Amino acid sequence: MPPKMNTAAKITRPSVSSLQQPDENERLEVLRNYQILDSPPEKAFDDLVRLAAYICGTTISLVSLIDAERQWFKANLGLERFSETHRDAAFCQYAMLSDDVFEVSDTTLDPLFQQNPLVVSNPNIRFYAGAALVSPEGLPLGTICALDTQPRSLNDQQREAMRILAREVVAHLELRRARLQLEQEQQKLEGLLRMANNAAETMFVGSRNEIFVKQDHKLVRVHTNDIRYVEALGDYVNIYTSRERYTVYSTMKELEAKLPLREFARVHRKYIVCLDRITSIEGDIMLVDNGRGTDRQVNPTPVPIGNSYKAALLSRLNLI
The missing domain is CATH 3.30.450.40 (GAF domain)
Structure with missing residues (x-):
């Protein structure tokens, strides 16, 4: 009490x-x-x-x-x-x-x-x-x-x-x-860097042979002919080249619009691949090479093919 x-x-x-x-x-x-x-x-x-x-x-x-x-x-x-x-x-x-x-x-x-x-x-x-x-x-x-x-x-x-x-x-x-303020400032910075990325591409990459990606608060030039494939990861995408992996804040739709259409294809809701990098296709899986020059077929990476993308992909390959 x-x-x-x-x-x-x-x-x-x-x-x-x-x-x-x-x-x-x-x-x-x-x-x-x-x-x-x-x-x-x-x-x-x-x-x-x-x-x-x-x-x-x-x-x-x-x-x-x-x-x-x-x-x-x-x-x-x-x-x-x-x-x-x-x-x-x-x-x-x-x-x-x-x-x-x-x-x-x-x-x-x-x-x-x-x-x-x-x-x-x-x-x-x-x-x-x-x-x-x-x-x-x-x-x-x-x-x-x-x-x-x-x-x-x-x-x-x-x-x-x-x-x-x-x-x-x-x-x-x-x-x-x-x-919260830091997160808001980070979002603003991401927006500014995305604008800079777009501006850089407009100024320097009219033929879409290059893209600029943000890495550690700087813009890095990436040659599209060195890109093997792109993988979606939530609000980010991973861009895999022969030497590096770049993680950028973007969507697959945005990135697909920046890549040369004749060289890249959307093969899955989570993957875009360089057609020149496909070494083989078996069922719903393709193998994408990892190396450069004579080493290009060493340890290829398996990438799934989505059912809704398969017909369009096969139509772009030179089949006999």
Whole structure:
């Protein structure tokens, strides 16, 4: 059973009038720049709420982010049937404005929360403690909080732990934002390099005897007469020459359009081959040579032939 508390100890939160109100439009802009609202669960945040509940001895813990009209739970332990609530019902909308741990020892004795729907009905919250998540810009985003269905009070060590956990949540938010920005910059770079690839081909390869591929942030000239075959690999393709393998961000359709049509053929949804490199065909498998000059037939590579491509391939071969 939780310890009995005298009346003076039951409300330990700051008064609402003392809470500093930030510019709401600026706050929401910073929150949305994290691109985290309505994102799937992530283990880093789930682990932090489990730790908060363990430290505070509560059955419920949340990472709650305060949107314009709702509080949305990025991590949720103990209230899994809720993904969000209306902002009017959020303890966290007050806690995020406090400069220290915002604690309500018994919600039924606090005039601000006595009629809160989360108090008067399921889940019947009686205890709340939340530490604000403050962005590097100094703007509150929400809280990491611990809640329970019976009154209680934190000790000094538990409050300090909540402050530390709040900083950890913000650190993970910053790491997540940095990763997303890096991915977006990488996509932009891929687009620019693809444009450069196209421009280079237009300028230098009117006859399609050469292509330029990106490798380690540089463009490499590849002679098409040295390409043996091309293999699709998800969002990338592997280009196999006699000496090298180049992995580039492209599609088979894009690459097929850049190769000399008279010399290359699509033989499978995942393969384009140089017709001059085919050494033999048996059933639905062809062998493609690997070497150069007199070594061209050493250790040939088997490449499958798709049923829908076989007739067109055979029509291009000089059969007798």
